[in-house]
Amino acid sequence: MTARQSKRRHARTTEAQSWRATEIDPQGQGTPSSELETGILVAHYGVAVDIRLASGEVRSVKVRRRSGHVVGDRVEVVGERLHRLARDTELRRRDAMGRTHVVAANLDVLGIVVAAVPASPSGFVDRALISARAANIEPFLVINKADLPATQELVARVRETWIDGPGGLDIPVFVVCATRSDTPELTSGLQALRSFFANRPAQPRRAAFVGTSGVGKSSLVNTLLPELALPVGDINSYSGLGRHTTTTATLHSLPDGGELIDTPGFRDFGLVDISVPQLAAFFPGFSELIEHRGPCRFNDCRHDAEPDCTIKAAVAEGRLAPARWQRYRELLAELRPS
Template identity: 75%
Template sequence: MDVRLESGERRSVKVRRRSGHVVGDRVEVVGERLQRRERDTELRRRDAMGRTHVVAANLDVLGVVIAPLPPSPAGFVDRALISARAAAIAPFLVVNKADLPGAAELVADVRETWIDGPGGLELPLFIVCAAAPDEPEHARGLAELLTFFAGQRRPRRGAFIGTSGVGKSSLVNAMLPDVALPVGEINEYSGLGRHTTTTATLHELPGGGELIDTPGFRDFGLVDISEAALSEHFPGFREVVFDSGQRCRFNDCRHLSEPDCAIKAAVSDGRLAPARLQRYLELLEGL
């Protein structure tokens, strides 16, 4: 494991496999041990076997990376957004592989699903092409992404997550000229990524900010999200309904068939898109 000292120097240290340190942790040397400081934020996910993993610690922002190929599993983006919001990490979206056919449709779909329309979020969206970052048509997206990390008041620390093969490591390479992370081909037959990145790495961006590349996983499962938390963090519910003081009659309303439901009222008077409620109900069912 690499540790960055206060001087900026990096040093490789040996830790036990089960030390529990994750990328982004702050540590202090106590005797022979690295003692972890309390985390500001912790992004967790559940894997297909039901095990919980801490993806990264002390993130300000989380970049959910998608691409026309490979497609992200259904509900992936919603679950990543909810996990980030529940962990007090501000999410943003990155559409990579803007050169591929289907990219424009994907961007339109992303806008319609999460940004535009009733209940849309103020979610930063970056459209990039890690394969040809300097092409004039693609350079702007990458520059905007670097500016976003540099921050207005202070630099941001963020991680890229996304299904294997969407190009997270390629993007890090495109943003950092001196970095050359291994990049993997997409499997010709399955159309899926090959899980090329196996350990997370943290990189300092030249213009400010820090960027973490993570191994791609097939899916991003919710961890410790109660029905109440799902409703609180589901994209759009808070913004449109709860933040303006509207409440359901029942505190534990699941927005199914309960009377006086503020979410259903918002859908029926057009403040919230019906598709949004539908996606919430699918996630509720999966809890």
């Protein structure tokens, strides 16, 4: 068990115990006949949530409309009372209106799903990568719709932008097809994705798929779990965009271990509470470049106008695409109060 997992397990135990000791019946209003059960929130329907109890039973519990509970939350249930336990991780994003959303709780890994059609908005992948890393969640990339000819170019672009070269990220990339399985090329990516979920039986992963509406998140979950029939929507032929078919996140257990959360598609992945040093540390590829080439002159270098900056030197030497540095500087400008 790694230090992180051991810390998590410890946090789970102490948090659960502290509630039992101090909150289960603080005013003597508890229902002595109701048993305390632990569970995971597997679906949220506004005023009710589905809790999968430790016994495997799924129970619907009423909640306030803005209860703040999200899929992936660990909870304790006594009758109709729900108590949320502390989260290990929390994936947050800001929408175009400036509101913060928790996408899911207690994720270990995050699958960022893209497709050639519909294309994801510029910056989506970077923001998702940064948000995941800042939340201590390991990101991986899923390029769906491998059957479409345009996917080849997308795969090359993704590799060039995020993976290849000295500033490249050491993260898994799966090129998959959710809807066809008639050639080995189309099935191999999905096999690799299945193994990625299944190869840690002792420490099963909890993953969520995020991505723009229409990239095929629900289709992929349906393919990985054939007994599921999550609704799937077509692409609007006029706008080329998805139709926001999935409206609520749902958590599903994978047959060989691990769990997968399908989420509604969204276009805005605004960064939440990311400081300049965090952006400098988490921007895709920067920490790898610094590890490779040595640190900047200043510990708190923002990789902007500072002298003797490793990142700028990498750009000058052709080891980092100028477009990537430019994208970083755009995000930096967003974080600074104007």
